Each structure stands twice: as C-alpha cells, then as structure tokens.
C-alpha cells in the first residue's frame with residue numbers, strides 16, 4: 520500500500536474530493552442504467568458495488584470523520600445495502616499509512632521528544648491502521664506497547680468533514696435535516712470525543728477498572744506517561760483478531776465462552792454502569808488465551824438513567840401483549856407522534872410490536888443461539904417488510920425517538936452481529952438488567 524505523506528486538510532480540497540465521489544457515483548448510475556436499457560434488467564448489486572468502491576476510495580483518502588462514518592455504517596449490516604457494507608467494512612483495515620517522519624513530528628510536538636527517546640524499539644511502519652490514527656508497536660525493557668498516533672490535522676478538519684458528509688448521508692438515506700438534526704448532533708459529539716485521546720485515556724482507565732470484575736474478559740493497561748491529546752499508549756496484547764478467531768477452528772465450547780464474555784461485558788456496562796464501549800466492531804476485539812480483549816474506548820456513551828428506564832421497559836414481554844401500554848410507552852419516547860393519523864398509529868404499533876418481539880427475543884428466551892441463521896434471516900425479512908409497507912424515511916416524517924437511543928441500539932446491533940459471527944450460544948438472563956419489568960433486581964451485586 521503506498522504511504523500517504525500528507526492529507527488534504529483544507530476544507531475546499533476535501534469538498535472537491537467528496538464532490539468527485541458524487542460525480543463518479545453519477546457516472547456509475549448512468550452506465551448501469553444504460554446497460555439496463557439494453558439488457559432490460561438493472562443489475563442493482565453491481566451498481567451498488569461500483570458506487571460503494573468509489574465512495575469508499577474517497578472516504579479513505581480523506582480519513583477522519585468520513586471514514587469513521589463509513590465504518591459505523593458498516594457495523595450495522597441492515598442499514599446499508601450489502602455491497603456498501605462489504606466494501607465499507609474494510610475501513611478498519613485499509614486507510615493508507617502515514618510515513619515515519621510525520622509520526623516522529625507528532626511525537627516532537629506532543630512531548631518534545633522522538634519515539635526512540637521513550638522506547639528501546641519503535642516500529643517505523645504502522646502495524647495496524649485505523650480510522651483516525653495508526654498503531655505502532657514499541658518496546659521498553661520487557662514491556663511491549665501499542666502506540667496509537669493520530670493523523671495530523673484530523674481533529675481540526677473533522678467538523679468541516681461532517682458538514683460535507685451530512686448532505687451526502689441525508690441523500691443516501693432520503694432523510695430530512697429537521698427530522699434528524701438531534702441524531703447528527705449526537706454523532707458529531709461522539710466523533711469529536713474520538714479525536715481527543717486524553718478523553719479516550721480517561722474513559723479507558725475508568726471502564727477497564729470498573730469492568731475488572733468480569734470473568735472471561737482481559738484488558739490492556741493504559742499508560743498516562745506515554746499518552747497525550749494525539750498519542751495513546753497501551754500494553755501490547757498478542758491475540759487473535761476477532762474475525763480470524765471466528766473463521767478459525769475454535770470449538771463450540773470456546774466460542775460460547777467468548778460469546779458469553781462479550782454479552783456480559785455489554786450487559787454490565789449498559790445496565791449497571793450506564794456508560795459503555797459503543798463501538799462493537801470486530802477490529803476492536805482480540806481473543807487471547809481464551810479471553811476476550813476489548814480494545815479502543817474511543818467511542819463511549821453515557822446513558823441518562825430516565826432514558827435507560829424507558830428504553831429498556833420494552834424488554835418486558837407483557838408490554839407486547841397490551842396495546843394501550845405499548846402505545847403509551849411509544850408516545851413517551853416520541854416514537855409515535857401526536858400528529859400521526861389513526862391508521863398510521865395502528866400500523867406503527869403493529870410494526871413496533873413485531874420488531875421489539877424479534878429484537879428482544881434473545882432476552883426473552885434466557886439462553887440464545889446467535890448462530891441460528893434463521894434468526895438473522897428473520898431480522899433481514901422484517902427490515903425488508905417494513906420498507907415494503909412504506910416505513911421508509913419518507914413516511915416517517917417528524918423528529919422521532921431520542922438521539923440517546925442511537926448508540927445503545929448501535930451497541931446491541933454490533934453485539935448481535937459479533938455473536939452471530941462467533942456462532943455463539945449465550946445465557947442472556949441479565950444479572951443487572953431491567954428485563955421483565957423489574958428495576959435492577961441485583962444491581963450492585965457484582966463489582
């Protein structure tokens with residue numbers, strides 16, 4: 520892969536690059552529609568794949584916000600057409616690396632010293648690339664370190680990137696700005712936090728400390744003395760990347776154990792700590808010595824306790840059998856709006872009941888096999904069905920729901936997705952959750 524020696528940080532050149540992608544997408548459309556006119560059939564898959572490649576190429580050259588967004592979208596395989604999800608999921612691995620002189624310059628600026636004045640060894644090349652940084656391996660004495668160095672200029676350019684990406688995203692999903700402005704603000708806030716490695720260091724220390732009680736999970740140590748706003752240093756962990764572990768020959772028992780560790784990690788954070796690692800992407804986990812190793816606390820979310828209570832009230836099975844209560848709960852969360860007509864309300868109630876029953880099924884069953892391909896098929900089918908029934912963004916006018924739900928839903932979608940890849944069977948009965956309508960039955964029991 521060619522190294523990039525600079526990134527276009529100036530807003531205009533970034534805009535031009537995005538516009539370039541827009542043009543290429545247009546060209547692909549024309550080419551495919553022309554083909555369709557000849558063959559009488561539109562090859563939607565090929566079209567998506569070509570567009571996805573062009574958009575991805577532009578985003579990866581820009582790094583920063585756009586690439587992060589691509590990564591986020593790819594986590595949720597149901598949000599994007601399959602072709603986009605496949606291409607975008609490369610985001611974690613294939614941003615072009617920065618040259619060593621740029622890395623050394625960042626060190627000088629942050630600490631007034633070069634990497635080799637800190638460490639006995641420091642890899643000149645990045646050992647892993649990521650969205651807004653790259654990771655070098657270093658050694659000092661017997662200790663090995665993962666040193667994450669942020670791409671220079673990223674934090675400053677992120678805001679203008681978001682301004683550029685916003686209309687692109689609105690168009691991609693057919694959304695109205697006024698309906699989703701709260702959601703955009705939420706994403707913007709989380710992304711800005713991700714550019715601040717001092718913030719990430721504090722969250723890493725806090726969450727790894729609080730989760731230390733969990734069996735089955737191991738965390739790297741984090742080093743304040745080698746970290747700054749733009750550099751984050753943790754203990755290097757030799758492990759198998761999560762994807763490789765899933766594709767490998769681990770036994771069912773081992774998979775179940777890693778799956779259980781994943782479930783408990785999220786269950787404890789979301790329901791007990793009410794602050795959680797909000798980026799459940801395969802690139803953020805290793806498996807080492809039969810333990811799950813979560814990395815990367817760059818994206819975390821703190822939940823308001825009132826929101827938490829209302830949101831997880833939907834896990835109560837009784838709610839699904841009582842239309843009046845369900846309607847009340849949906850109105851409280853502004854998923855149903857006063858201006859919705861009676862037919863729409865009825866249809867929405869029905870759709871919500873089906874979606875909640877399906878997505879909460881693992882909670883209701885107590886023990887669940889996420890490897891069941893039928894379950895994923897059902898989720899996909901429900902998505903297609905609601906689209907067919909017209910519950911696309913065009914019909915769902917109005918600012919609905921709460922932006923607070925965005926990252927908690929993303930966490931659960933990501934978690935289900937990871938568990939499906941693992942083909943794991945896990946005990947879902949929560950030691951902490953408000954499932955079944957009881958509020959925190961054993962809160963504080965662990966940790």
Ligand SMILES: Nc1ncnc2c1ncn2[C@@H]1O[C@H](COP(=O)(O)OP(=O)(O)O)[C@@H](O)[C@H]1O
Nearest residue numbers: 647649650651654665739753754755756802815
């Ligand atoms: N402590 C560590 N030990 C081993 N590898 C690590 C460690 N921290 C990060 N990595 C590698 O670097 C990659 C990117 O790190 P990550 O913290 O996820 O960056 P980003 O916040 O940019 O996503 C990871 O996917 C992993 O391969």
Ligand SMILES: [Mg+2]
Nearest residue numbers: 649802803815
């Ligand atoms: Mg990461």
